[in-house]
Amino acid sequence: MIRKYIALLRMKYVEMLAYRLATIVWMTGAIVQPLITMAVWMNIDPSQSDAFLFYFMAVIFVERMTSAWDVWELDREIREGTFSNYILRPLHPIHWAVAENIVYKVLFLVILAPVWAVAALFVPALRFDMTGGQTLLFLMALLLGAALRFLLSYICGLLGFWITKVTAVYGVLEVISLFLSGRIAPLSLLPPVLQQWSIFLPFRYMIGFPIDIITKAANSHDMLQGFAIASIWIVVFVIALRWIWKAGLKKNQAVGG
């Protein structure tokens, strides 16, 4: 399995290099919306400007690190019939997607972390101090977030076996997550009802939860609860994914090509 993964990773790495420019453009992708939202919050509460600056920079960083694009890939591949190529191979197609995610996210990390470090030299608001344990917790939360978003995106993509507009379905989920993941506002500023919902739904653990750890907004009880709920969602998603995969293969009728 490890050897297979090494081969896959190398293949995806070469693929990524072929699309260097597109990768860079795409990496800068979703920064305008968080910046505008940041301006709104700074205007609402100027005394907290530094905290908002840190929060929304962290949103941009975490959002990139956990972003998932598999639903668009799967949608296209299933619709055009090229997905059959993967089904025929002796390795589950999800491994290709996992390898691709690892390659791109390592690249994001390698580029974004030094950018943050340099920016922190000039902007004091971006500095933070964390113990080794906290860093570990943050990285774990980040990994959980990336896994949750990836699984959700992949599940939605597999729905393409039944319906043709899976990207629209995923779009609706993305919009819901806009509120409940903490992208529109730090979760503590939301109305209490939405805050409550956000604890039990998976979206918060995709973006807001890792940031809460790094800003120390989450105490040990919150963290324990957060990791527990996120893990439960991972299990739910994995079970759902397996079930949909089996049912989908039965349903699959490849389009010729």
Place this chain on the structure above:
Amino acid sequence: MRRYVRIFREFFRACFVEELEYRSEFLGNLISSFFGIGIAVLTVNIFFYQTDQLGGWTYADVLVLLGVFNTLRGMIDFALRPNMPRLLEHVRRGTLDYILTKPVDSMFYVSFRHLVFWRLIDVLLGIGVIGYGLIKKHYIPSLVDVIVFIVTIAASFVLIYSLWMLLMTTSFWVIRIDDLSFIFDSFFETARFPVGMYRGWVRIVLTYVLPAAVITNMPALSLLGKWNMATALIAALLALVFLWLARRFWRFALRFYTSASS
């Protein structure tokens, strides 16, 4: 002029017929439009859960602004977005030949041939939100308010069209595949909120350099009766100047068009 109105009506009809071929998509589009505006209103509500003013604008004012934003975006998605990226294709593939040989102004043709009819729903929804905001504010715009509003929103539309056209016309020299519309989207997104909300140099840039915020703020202020004749006239004048520039640049660029062999 009459002839062009007739041709535009013909474009409209052709696109409408085309759209009717995909009738089942209509419901989906309708739902997504409603969903979009609903989310936008919800976002504003979340901000106003923590405050009672944004850059000096009250909740009702911001709703009017949101309505103007949606209306303008609907108009752009209806007429501009379907056409502008196509120009790149025409130049790259050499299909601009077919357009140049038609007995109709080429700039008019490439700008308005393709209309996405259902995007007009966004215009209607935007007007609905404007109305809702005005009711919340208990303000009935006078006739002059409405006239200034129409002048300024038209100026905004013409300005956006001219700038986009200028950008796209550069494709005669620089062959590009990506349509760069994401740049436009990013800047237009800043127009969603009062420009007074931004600070320091960002505000200056958004007011004078990339007037993204002004293009929606001014029509909204007009409807709220806070217009200023001088700025409205400047906006209209600026729009006409840029339209003229875009027109001149298009003419100039056509001279460098050498087609592409097929």
